[in-house]
Amino acid sequence: MLEDWQHGGFGVYVHWPFCQSKCPYCDFNSHVSANVDQKRWFSAFLSEIERTVVGLEGRQLSSIYFGGGTPSLMEPWLVEGILDALKSKFLIANDIEITLEANPTSVEAGRFQAYHDAGVNRVSMGIQALNVPDLKRLGRLHSVNEGQDAFDTARHIFDRVSFDLIYARQDQTLDQWRSELKQALAMSVDHLSLYQLTIEPGTAFGDRFSKGGLAGLPSEDLGADMYELTQELCEAAGMPAYETSNHAAVGSESRHNLVYWNSGDYLGLGPGAHGRITQYGHRIATETHLAPGKWLDAVENSGSGESLSRKQDGFEAQEEALMMGLRLRSGIDEVRFEQVLNTKVEKIQGLKEIGMLETANGFLRTTEQGRPVLNAILRELLAG
Amino acid sequence: MTKLSNIRNFSIVAHIDHGKSTLADRLIQSTGTVADRDMEAQLLDTMDIEKERGITIKANSVRIEYKAKDGETYILNLIDTPGHVDFAYEVSRSMRAVEGSLLVVDASQGVEAQTLANVYHALDADHEIVPVLNKIDLPAAEPEQVCEQIEDVIGIDASDAVHISAKTGIGIPDVLEAIVTRLPAPEGERDAPLKAMLVDSWYDSYLGVVVLVRIIDGVLKKGDKIKMINTGALYPVDRIGVFRPGMEVIDELGPGEMGFLTASIKQVRDTRVGDTITHEKKGCTEALPGFKPSQPVVFCGLFPVDSAEFEDLRNAIEKLSLNDASFSSEMETSAALGFGFRCGFLGLLHLEVIRDRLEREYNIDLITTAPSVIYNIHMRDGSMVELHNPADMPDLTHVDHLEEPRIKATILVPDEYLGDVLKLCQDRRGIQEDLTYAGSRAMVVYDLPLNEVVFDFYDRLKSVTKGYASFDYVMTGYREDRLVKMQIMVNDEPVDALSTMVHTDRAEARGRAMVEKLKDLIPRHMFKIPIQAAIGGRIIARETLSAMRKDVTAKCYGGDATRKKKLLEKQKKGKKKMRQFGKVDIPQEAFISALKMDG
Numbered sequence: 003m004l005e006d007w008q009h010g011g012f013g014v015y016v017h018w019p020f021c022q023s024k025c026p027y028c029d030f031n032s033h034v035s036a037n038v039d040q041k042r043w044f045s046a047f048l049s050e051i052e053r054t055v056v057g058l059e060g061r062q063l064s065s066i067y068f069g070g071g072t073p074s075l076m077e078p079w080l081v082e083g084i085l086d087a088l089k090s091k092f093l094i095a096n097d098i099e100i101t102l103e104a105n106p107t108s109v110e111a112g113r114f115q116a117y118h119d120a121g122v123n124r125v126s127m128g129i130q131a132l133n134v135p136d137l138k139r140l141g142r143l144h145s146v147n148e149g150q151d152a153f154d155t156a157r158h159i160f161d162r163v164s165f166d167l168i169y170a171r172q173d174q175t176l177d178q179w180r181s182e183l184k185q186a187l188a189m190s191v192d193h194l195s196l197y198q199l200t201i202e203p204g205t206a207f208g209d210r211f212s213k214g215g216l217a218g219l220p221s222e223d224l225g226a227d228m229y230e231l232t233q234e235l236c237e238a239a240g241m242p243a244y245e246t247s248n249h250a251a252v253g254s255e256s257r258h259n260l261v262y263w264n265s266g267d268y269l270g271l272g273p274g275a276h277g278r279i280t281q282y283g284h285r286i287a288t289e290t291h292l293a294p295g296k297w298l299d300a301v302e303n304s305g306s307g308e309s310l311s312r313k314q315d316g317f318e319a320q321e322e323a324l325m326m327g328l329r330l331r332s333g334i335d336e337v338r339f340e341q342v343l344n345t346k347v348e349k350i351q352g353l354k355e356i357g358m359l360e361t362a363n364g365f366l367r368t369t370e371q372g373r374p375v376l377n378a379i380l381r382e383l384l385a386g
Numbered sequence: 387m388t389k390l391s392n393i394r395n396f397s398i399v400a401h402i403d404h405g406k407s408t409l410a411d412r413l414i415q416s417t418g419t420v421a422d423r424d425m426e427a428q429l430l431d432t433m434d435i436e437k438e439r440g441i442t443i444k445a446n447s448v449r450i451e452y453k454a455k456d457g458e459t460y461i462l463n464l465i466d467t468p469g470h471v472d473f474a475y476e477v478s479r480s481m482r483a484v485e486g487s488l489l490v491v492d493a494s495q496g497v498e499a500q501t502l503a504n505v506y507h508a509l510d511a512d513h514e515i516v517p518v519l520n521k522i523d524l525p526a527a528e529p530e531q532v533c534e535q536i537e538d539v540i541g542i543d544a545s546d547a548v549h550i551s552a553k554t555g556i557g558i559p560d561v562l563e564a565i566v567t568r569l570p571a572p573e574g575e576r577d578a579p580l581k582a583m584l585v586d587s588w589y590d591s592y593l594g595v596v597v598l599v600r601i602i603d604g605v606l607k608k609g610d611k612i613k614m615i616n617t618g619a620l621y622p623v624d625r626i627g628v629f630r631p632g633m634e635v636i637d638e639l640g641p642g643e644m645g646f647l648t649a650s651i652k653q654v655r656d657t658r659v660g661d662t663i664t665h666e667k668k669g670c671t672e673a674l675p676g677f678k679p680s681q682p683v684v685f686c687g688l689f690p691v692d693s694a695e696f697e698d699l700r701n702a703i704e705k706l707s708l709n710d711a712s713f714s715s716e717m718e719t720s721a722a723l724g725f726g727f728r729c730g731f732l733g734l735l736h737l738e739v740i741r742d743r744l745e746r747e748y749n750i751d752l753i754t755t756a757p758s759v760i761y762n763i764h765m766r767d768g769s770m771v772e773l774h775n776p777a778d779m780p781d782l783t784h785v786d787h788l789e790e791p792r793i794k795a796t797i798l799v800p801d802e803y804l805g806d807v808l809k810l811c812q813d814r815r816g817i818q819e820d821l822t823y824a825g826s827r828a829m830v831v832y833d834l835p836l837n838e839v840v841f842d843f844y845d846r847l848k849s850v851t852k853g854y855a856s857f858d859y860v861m862t863g864y865r866e867d868r869l870v871k872m873q874i875m876v877n878d879e880p881v882d883a884l885s886t887m888v889h890t891d892r893a894e895a896r897g898r899a900m901v902e903k904l905k906d907l908i909p910r911h912m913f914k915i916p917i918q919a920a921i922g923g924r925i926i927a928r929e930t931l932s933a934m935r936k937d938v939t940a941k942c943y944g945g946d947a948t949r950k951k952k953l954l955e956k957q958k959k960g961k962k963k964m965r966q967f968g969k970v971d972i973p974q975e976a977f978i979s980a981l982k983m984d985g
Contacts, residue, residue, distance in 0.1 A: 226936040375937050
């Protein structure tokens with residue numbers, strides 16, 4: 003019999019926390035640092051791999067993901083070294099997906115071939131917008147043409163290329179988004195991540211917003227209109243949403259991200275990386291030190307970058323699975339997650355009655371109407 | 387035992403913020419009653435709420451020894467009385483316990499309505515009154531005008547008003563001399579049977595009920611058996627003392643003196659403000675005039691937000707009742723809110739104070755339902771019932787007519803805001819009775835329905851006059867009017883906690899205002915929600931709260947699961963502050979906010 007996590011797969015996440023500049027909307031763990039001693043970081047990553055694989059050796063690995071920060075600032079030999087180390091510890095699936103997040107600048111495009119040679123087979127590019135004023139507002143360093151060129155380079159080198167756009171930007175109209183999205187769909191390869199701009203506390207945008215700045219953000223209604231338009235255009239272009247903000251041609255979904263949403267296991271390497279690992283019948287949630295310097299010190303001096311390791315009880319793990327799994331168009335397996343679903347029968351029934359949830363092929367999933375209000379659904383299910 | 391001629395009993399009459407507490411503190415300090423290092427602001431206000439709001443709820447007294455210029459040492463008993471209209475009866479009793487008053491008026495502000503109401507209590511009690519102009523050091527002080535105003539409005543001679551600054555201490559010695567030379571000494575017979583007034587009482591967790599008394603005749607000693615004339619209760623006295631302002635035990639209290647007694651009395655309910663205390667044997671036969679049991683005039687429902695806290699609420703209300711005989715409570719069940727209590731209060735301030743104490747001292751989140759007055763319902767069969775809760779309104783086919791309580795409101799307001807004040811009173815169904823001028827300020831007297839005032843009248847008055855108006859009222863009686871019960875329906879379900887009594891002519895406007903307010907107060911849900919106001923079966927106003935369209939978090943990957951979980955935990959707490967009606971969550975503050983009228 004399969005272990006439960008195997009339904010979701012097993013992936014490794016590698017966090018590279020450095021950027022050339024910090025984007026004003028970004029609340030990820032990213033830092034601007036001029037001098038990064040990549041050799042020192044390499045040793046630290048190797049040490050963390052040795053520490054975390056204990057008990058997991060021989061598992062089949064379905065994906066590796068370099069996220070950040072800006073992992074396209076990593077030297078290709080560093081990427082290769084980490085991949086080699088991982089490959090020596092795990093069984094590698096024939097179709098393993100190895101993704102690297104990249105900024106679309108010419109400097110980075112120059113390294114694409116080397117990343118490919120190191121083993122990377124998919125890139126996810128932070129294009130974010132297709133016009134100059136919006137790129138500037140979003141704090142992006144690339145120009146429209148530079149972005150296009152980098153993207154063209156990538157699609158010639160890699161079979162699988164995804165890119166991100168942010169919509170519902172300041173002063174953006176529905177029509178502007180329509181034409182921009184059409185342009186994006188025309189250049190797309192097999193995957194698109196389309197995020198509604200979210201103002202997060204602790205970011206430059208968050209500060210401006212709380213001080214009454216950042217005029218021209220769309221109303222809830224306009225944001226919803228843009229979301230609906232996005233679904234419609236992507237669907238028509240053969241790139242339906244398989245998750246709240248992720249669209250792909252059938253079969254080209256991000257395997258790594260599916261590990262999260264399908265409650266598979268994942269190892270988190272690097273500062274601030276989270277992990278979920280099933281061992282001896284328990285799911286363990288892990289975290290590492292968030293600050294790059296602190297993580298590096300901890301790894302070098304105490305042999306572990308871990309800041310937290312906590313056993314989730316079965317119910318908690320299932321609640322998390324519900325929270326993550328309902329983001330998927332396909333929903334969650336009613337048999338696999340019956341422990342949590344059985345405690346919420348009445349609430350689920352109520353949500354079905356008002357047209358928010360439905361069951362299809364043994365999976366509980368959101369309806370078209372329910373998808374954009376998932377937070378309210380989760381509040382009802384998990385915070386009631 | 388002090389000679390009568392060396393005792394002075396007095397109160398301080400002042401509007402809020404005119405410096406009553408500061409003057410009291412200064413008198414206590416300058417006579418060395420309290421060492422400087424022990425001084426803290428508002429010594430006499432012991433409750434947090436009193437200090438915070440700058441109001442006095444409980445009467446309190448302090449005994450000050452003062453060596454006067456004539457070489458004699460005097461005992462000055464200052465009684466600090468509640469100043470708010472809600473406690474008018476308590477004020478009137480406190481005034482009867484002393485012979486004189488200091489009338490403190492802010493020299494930059496002038497006489498206010500509350501000053502007026504309290505000075506009338508003092509005049510009713512035949513007080514000698516010494517006008518004191520405070521804040522004389524402020525650049526905006528206008529002592530001449532204010533003296534003129536005192537003479538015009540109150541009708542007492544202000545030519546020898548004492549000029550002081552309680553804050554800096556200017557004029558404090560003059561006040562002390564004026565107390566001794568201008569206020570009368572008390573009268574009384576040491577050899578007559580004991581006759582003492584119960585001025586106020588409160589619960590002390592160590593001593594039980596502490597009773598503040600003023601001896602009229604006779605002598606009260608430790609060990610005496612006393613009797614409360616109006617309640618007939620008997621107690622052996624176990625402690626007698628005075629406040630300086632801390633409790634100090636003494637052997638006896640003689641005529642003219644003020645102090646406290648404890649007598650193993652368990653509940654404040656067993657003591658009634660204004661009652662007469664005498665000896666069980668050879669006592670006086672005649673009670674002091676003016677005693678009346680307190681009557682709540684404003685009612686509202688108090689429900690725990692978390693229904694699991696009902697028992698905590700019950701315990702808290704019981705404990706508070708021990709210390710406040712004027713507040714009534716009985717258990718109530720609401721279809722929407724579950725178990726709670728219908729509570730009666732002396733007025734709105736009293737309501738707020740009790741609610742604040744329940745929330746703060748007992749840490750219970752409360753839903754407060756619409757405050758209601760007592761309506762008299764005259765039935766077709768000739769009987770009359772009192773309606774304390776609109777939800778209990780009987781079937782209209784049995785009702786002949788309704789009567790509602792009315793008040794006489796006195797408002798003092800600078801000229802420039804008079805129009806706004808008249809409009810406000812008119813909007814609240816007021817009938818103008820009088821309009822006079824004193825300098826640049828107008829005094830208006832209105833006959834108003836109490837139910838138009840209990841809720842947010844004072845807030846509105848403050849806002850339309852930028853805080854320059856002052857307001858006081860007395861209950862006058864009941865009058866018939868065309869009143870109906872208005873129901874609010876949320877998602878087609880009646881929410882009984884939002885039912886109110888309204889005047890027929892104003893029902894529609896009121897209903898529309900409420901549903902519009904609720905539309906803003908209730909968060910969007912996953913479905914659209916009709917919000918309606920109805921009288922009987924007739925819908926008089928309707929709004930629709932549209933469904934939420936988008937709230938999903940854009941990004942949620944491996945590292946976000948924990949954070950997202952925390953957010954849900956937070957929302958869980960937020961949801962506890964809401965009450966569910968059918969499928970709709972209504973935030974706790976909506977129950978009160980929906981009733982506030984902006985115009």
